[in-house]
């Protein structure tokens with residue numbers, strides 16, 4: 001699943017897991033868990049995330065791969081949230097793990113994303129939910145992540161979902177896209 005910061009990826013992923021039982025792996029959450037552990041590596045990651053930049057590709061990919069392996073026996077399928085963030089991340093994923101079956105592209109206007117993140121920032125405790133970092137995350141999203149969508153579009157696996165609608169209406173479109181796969 002791809003989409004800008006605050007577009008609603010986490011919200012939709014939670015609903016997908018509830019309905020389909022897939023294993024949800026959020027690259028952002030995995031990174032935040034490492035930060036919370038207080039490790040030396042976590043401290044380095046925190047500094048990068050605070051600036052709204054991307055952490056080194058291998059770090060994220062190794063974390064995703066380890067988390068996938070840990071669930072391999074029981075998983076009904078994987079739902080990967082917030083990855084790939086740049087074309088190179090997608091290419092490396094395919095080399096080390098495999099090709100995705102579907103890319104859900106959660107799409108909202110920049111203005112909507114900023115509003116949602118500022119609101120979430122009042123309670124999230126996320127150090128990157130502040131005006132300055134949000135702006136950097138958005139800039140990087142348009143520069144690095146949007147090309148990822150074009151890359152997968154050439155393979156016909158992208159489903160673009162308008163997330164300006166209420167959560168349940170967005171989810172109804174998501175369900176259609178997933179069920180078409182089956």
Ligand SMILES: Nc1nc2c(ncn2[C@@H]2O[C@H](COP(=O)(O)OP(=O)(O)OP(=O)(O)O)[C@@H](O)[C@H]2O)c(=O)[nH]1
Nearest residue numbers: 005006007008009010011116120163165166167170
């Ligand atoms: N109105 C409306 N609000 C939404 C929708 N989806 C998410 N939100 C709100 O927008 C905020 C951001 O949603 P998240 O699901 O955390 O977004 P995300 O894409 O995971 O964001 P990052 O973790 O920053 O990548 C939350 O506070 C949600 O309550 C939606 O479909 N409609």
Ligand SMILES: Nc1ccn([C@@H]2O[C@H](COP(=O)(O)OP(=O)(O)O)[C@@H](O)[C@H]2O)c(=O)n1
Nearest residue numbers: 005006027028049053054055060082083085
């Ligand atoms: N694949 C990824 C995912 C997250 N990240 C980092 O983790 C931060 C939070 O990611 P996230 O997916 O939770 O949130 P958004 O930036 O999408 O709002 C990003 O701003 C990046 O600094 C990364 O570098 N590479």
Ligand SMILES: [Mg+2]
Nearest residue numbers: 009010026028
């Ligand atoms: Mg999220």
